[in-house]
Amino acid sequence: MSKTLSLDSEERFARCMDVSGIPAVRDTLDGLDPKSIEGPLFLELLACEGGCINGPGTTDGGSLLQRRSGVTSFAAKAPRNALRDGRGTRLPSRWQPAGVTSREVSEAEIRKALRQVGKRSREDELNCGGCGYDSCRHFARALVAGRAEPAMCVAYMRRLAQKKNSALLKTMPSAAVTVDANLRIVESNRNFARLCGEEAEQVYETSPGLEGAMLDRFVPHTELFQAVLHQGGEVTDKTLRINGAIVNASIFSIEDHHLVGAILQDITDPAMRKQQIVEKSKEVIDKNLQTVQQIAYLLGENASETELILNSIVRSFSGEDGE
Ligand code: SF4
Numbered sequence: 001m002s003k004t005l006s007l008d009s010e011e012r013f014a015r016c017m018d019v020s021g022i023p024a025v026r027d028t029l030d031g032l033d034p035k036s037i038e039g040p041l042f043l044e045l046l047a048c049e050g051g052c053i054n055g056p057g058t059t060d061g062g063s064l065l066q067r068r069s070g071v072t073s074f075a076a077k078a079p080r081n082a083l084r085d086g087r088g089t090r091l092p093s094r095w096q097p098a099g100v101t102s103r104e105v106s107e108a109e110i111r112k113a114l115r116q117v118g119k120r121s122r123e124d125e126l127n128c129g130g131c132g133y134d135s136c137r138h139f140a141r142a143l144v145a146g147r148a149e150p151a152m153c154v155a156y157m158r159r160l161a162q163k164k165n166s167a168l169l170k171t172m173p174s175a176a177v178t179v180d181a182n183l184r185i186v187e188s189n190r191n192f193a194r195l196c197g198e199e200a201e202q203v204y205e206t207s208p209g210l211e212g213a214m215l216d217r218f219v220p221h222t223e224l225f226q227a228v229l230h231q232g233g234e235v236t237d238k239t240l241r242i243n244g245a246i247v248n249a250s251i252f253s254i255e256d257h258h259l260v261g262a263i264l265q266d267i268t269d270p271a272m273r274k275q276q277i278v279e280k281s282k283e284v285i286d287k288n289l290q291t292v293q294q295i296a297y298l299l300g301e302n303a304s305e306t307e308l309i310l311n312s313i314v315r316s317f318s319g320e321d322g323e
Contacts, residue, residue: 016042021049105144113140117156130154166209175247175264181229181257183215183222195266197243218242224251225260232256240264 019028025045048055053067062070114136119125125136131152133139142148150156166187169176175192179185186209193204196218204210216222219242224235234252241247242264251262 015039016044018044018046018051020046020051020054022047024049102145105141109144110137110140113143116143117150117153118159119156126155128155172263175266176262177210177215177264178254178259178261179215179225180259183225183229185210185213185215186259187211192264195242195245195247195264224249225262228253228260229257239267245269 017028019025025047028043028045046052050064050068052058053071054064058067114120114125117136117139119136119140127135129135131139131148131154133142133148136153139148139153143150169187169189172189173191175189175195177185177188177192188204188210190204193200193210200210200218203213207213210218215225219225219240221240224238224240228235228251232253234250236250238249238251239246240249245266246268248265248267249262251260253259254261
């Protein structure tokens, strides 16, 4: 583009510069005093590093070098000075600046937008750039302008996911625990502490979730957890003995080799026993129904076959079949 521009307007734009990537563009323009530039200068400022061939609209695959080499090979095949001697194709076009309509965003609006993504104090503003904006305040401005949405803030989404996770853990009737690669507890619910006994319950009071405690402090046999950590997958319906209770355990991998979760049900708990009895009774009723239906089907089939045979005997004795 720069080359073509200098070909077509040799006098005006004798100098062309191209810069790509937002940081490079910023470095180029920061503190620029246009008066200090001598003569006309054409600046090609490209947001994507490497230019359009590395932009979001390009086809997948191939390194930047390959794409660049493709473009230069293509350009090399074009007739030299095509534009100058009139053999090339001219594509004239005119654009009117569309202008950017922006309004002043008040401090109150910024604060309100920040609260929307859980940022109530300066400390909450992490300015991590995960949303694509330089700072939380830039992001808040974009929120007010309707150019961004809360789900773009990674910190907010992470906190939301954690809250949902904790709410689920808290309300589930079974004991639940997650452990890291060192078998340290990452999170657990009160039912887990209750299952593990008095000591665990006491620790839970001061350190909710038992975060950071070693699992083997409360659960005697941790081999199943180790196995799932190393092999991934899950083990279900395993029986463990924890603090005198017989427990049905389902252990599963949440993140291979890093995070394992477990749901533990105390099958000696009267409430659990009652539930199991109800479930077993339902199973027996369903089985009975299936058996009755099968018997009825066989009886019906047998009766119709018998009827057919008897009818043919009657016909043969009454001479209906001509004998
Ligand atoms: S992702 Fe969230 S925390 Fe990070 S800069 Fe953007 S708004 Fe701030």
